[in-house]
Amino acid sequence: MRGMLTVGRNKVRRALVALALAAALAGCEAQGSAGAGEGAGFRISSPEASIPQAKWKITVHPSGNSGKLGKIRAKRIRAQRPTTRKLIRRVYDGVFLAPPAQRRDVLQRYFNGRAAAKFADTAGVPDRATEVTTTVRKADVGIDAAGARRAAAVVVVRAHGRLGPRSFGLLHRATLWLERSKGSWNVIAFEVRQRPIK
Amino acid sequence: MRRYVALLSAFVALVATTLPLLGRGAQSAASSVVVGKVDGSFQPKKGKIFVLVIGNDARAGNPDRALADAIHLVGINTTTMKGGILNFPRDSWVTIPGSGSARINEALIRGGPALVADTVRSLTGIRPDLWVMVGFEDFQDIIKDLGPVTMDIERPIQDPYGSGANLKAGRQPLGATKALAFVRTRKVFSGGDVTRTTNHGRFLIALLRKLRGDVDAKPASLLKWLAATREHARLNVSSDELYRLGVLASQVKPGDIGNVTVPVRLGMVGSASVVFIQNAAPIYKRFRTTATL
Numbered sequence: 454m455r456g457m458l459t460v461g462r463n464k465v466r467r468a469l470v471a472l473a474l475a476a477a478l479a480g481c482e483a484q485g486s487a488g489a490g491e492g493a494g495f496r497i498s499s500p501e502a503s504i505p506q507a508k509w510k511i512t513v514h515p516s517g518n519s520g521k522l523g524k525i526r527a528k529r530i531r532a533q534r535p536t537t538r539k540l541i542r543r544v545y546d547g548v549f550l551a552p553p554a555q556r557r558d559v560l561q562r563y564f565n566g567r568a569a570a571k572f573a574d575t576a577g578v579p580d581r582a583t584e585v586t587t588t589v590r591k592a593d594v595g596i597d598a599a600g601a602r603r604a605a606a607v608v609v610v611r612a613h614g615r616l617g618p619r620s621f622g623l624l625h626r627a628t629l630w631l632e633r634s635k636g637s638w639n640v641i642a643f644e645v646r647q648r649p650i651k
Numbered sequence: 652m653r654r655y656v657a658l659l660s661a662f663v664a665l666v667a668t669t670l671p672l673l674g675r676g677a678q679s680a681a682s683s684v685v686v687g688k689v690d691g692s693f694q695p696k697k698g699k700i701f702v703l704v705i706g707n708d709a710r711a712g713n714p715d716r717a718l719a720d721a722i723h724l725v726g727i728n729t730t731t732m733k734g735g736i737l738n739f740p741r742d743s744w745v746t747i748p749g750s751g752s753a754r755i756n757e758a759l760i761r762g763g764p765a766l767v768a769d770t771v772r773s774l775t776g777i778r779p780d781l782w783v784m785v786g787f788e789d790f791q792d793i794i795k796d797l798g799p800v801t802m803d804i805e806r807p808i809q810d811p812y813g814s815g816a817n818l819k820a821g822r823q824p825l826g827a828t829k830a831l832a833f834v835r836t837r838k839v840f841s842g843g844d845v846t847r848t849t850n851h852g853r854f855l856i857a858l859l860r861k862l863r864g865d866v867d868a869k870p871a872s873l874l875k876w877l878a879a880t881r882e883h884a885r886l887n888v889s890s891d892e893l894y895r896l897g898v899l900a901s902q903v904k905p906g907d908i909g910n911v912t913v914p915v916r917l918g919m920v921g922s923a924s925v926v927f928i929q930n931a932a933p934i935y936k937r938f939r940t941t942a943t944l
Binding site for chain 2: 519593596602603607630632641644
């Protein structure tokens with residue numbers, strides 16, 4: 454899918470829509486990724502690391518509740534804010550800014566194997582992209598008020614870069630369906646809409 | 652008169668309805684997902700899933716033992732991402748496993764949702780993978796929680812002495828009261844309960860359309876649907892499974908769901924007015940094979 458992006462050609466602009474259900478692929482992936490998310494360190498080791506990037510704007514709020522949120526539930530939601538934010542930042546740093554070799558490692562922390570590959574193919578910049586600069590990075594995360602175990606995140610990223618001699622730009626919008634298992638958040642399904650822009 | 656068509660839970664239906672996952676995209680790679688279980692096993696059955704949606708006639712609560720006045724088998728083919736809703740009129744005269752012959756709606760009162768599932772299985776050869784059930788109040792509560800459901804009403808419906816429906820023709824939002832009136836109405840239709848049963852399927856598809864719209868506009872609204880379903884419907888799936896089903900349901904295109912009521916003819920058994928299912932074998936076979944209608 455990355456190949457379809459054909460960045461740099463003005464006339465070739467295809468919107469990509471993809472949805473994958475990682476959940477289906479494995480009811481057991483939770484174990485594989487458990488514990489890998491929060492504790493492990495992650496640092497981008499690419500030239501992009503030195504390029505100023507847009508600041509993340511991530512809002513996290515309870516969803517699915519009717520009426521006032523009780524203290525216990527509010528506390529549960531608050532406790533998950535840092536971890537969901539971390540997931541968003543890492544996944545998107547991975548597909549936009551990390552070198553290809555590092556990208557898969559990052560994604561496999563939060564997706565099962567097939568879903569990670571599919572997300573990598575669908576979202577982010579081409580493998581050979583350089584000088585990637587993000588100009589918009591924002592996300593809105595709704596966490597299930599009942600148990601803070603499920604969440605839906607809408608992520609928007611606008612980025613520019615170069616592919617060989619050509620410059621490219623793209624607008625990425627995705628919905629990530631998240632589930633918390635054994636203390637770690639995982640992406641169980643996603644839908645990506647990504648299109649080239651000038 | 653006491654048989655109300657308690658309708659189905661919206662979401663649940665969808666849920667039921669759905670299961671194909673990747674809806675609109677170019678990449679529909681993911682495989683089938685399976686959820687719940689009637690007999691305790693997790694079973695993706697080669698890209699097909701069937702969900703039994705039951706509406707009982709209990710005015711309060713959601714008891715196991717009531718009459719099942721709405722019985723729908725929802726199938727989805729996760730390969731083609733198409734599906735169908737097979738509707739059974741409540742007065743269908745069928746064989747209830749281990750319990751002789753009776754109207755199909757009596758299966759619930761005789762053996763709970765599991766016996767309804769067994770009855771549908773013996774009738775169609777299709778084993779439902781899971782079931783969901785709502786009662787009379789549940790139906791309204793779900794609509795109250797989720798908001799009005801937009802329906803296309805072909806002709807005005809006025810049933811002041813029956814369901815209380817007073818609906819004009821055309822596309823319109825139905826709140827809890829109007830929605831219940833719509834799904835209860837049967838006497839003013841020439842097709843009576845058969846038409847009502849078909850309308851249930853139409854309502855389920857309208858719910859699916861609403862789910863898709865809500866999730867498209869704001870994905871986290873799915874969590875509200877889940878909360879409403881958990882609170883008001885009974886179902887044999889876990890919260891995690893329901894969540895995954897909900898994600899899938901939100902990806903199903905309503906236009907890809909067929910709505911078919913089994914063909915019947917009117918008849919009598921003793922002094923009881925019933926309907927006999929006839930010429931349904933090809934429909935069952937197709938549904939069993941493709942999960943589409």
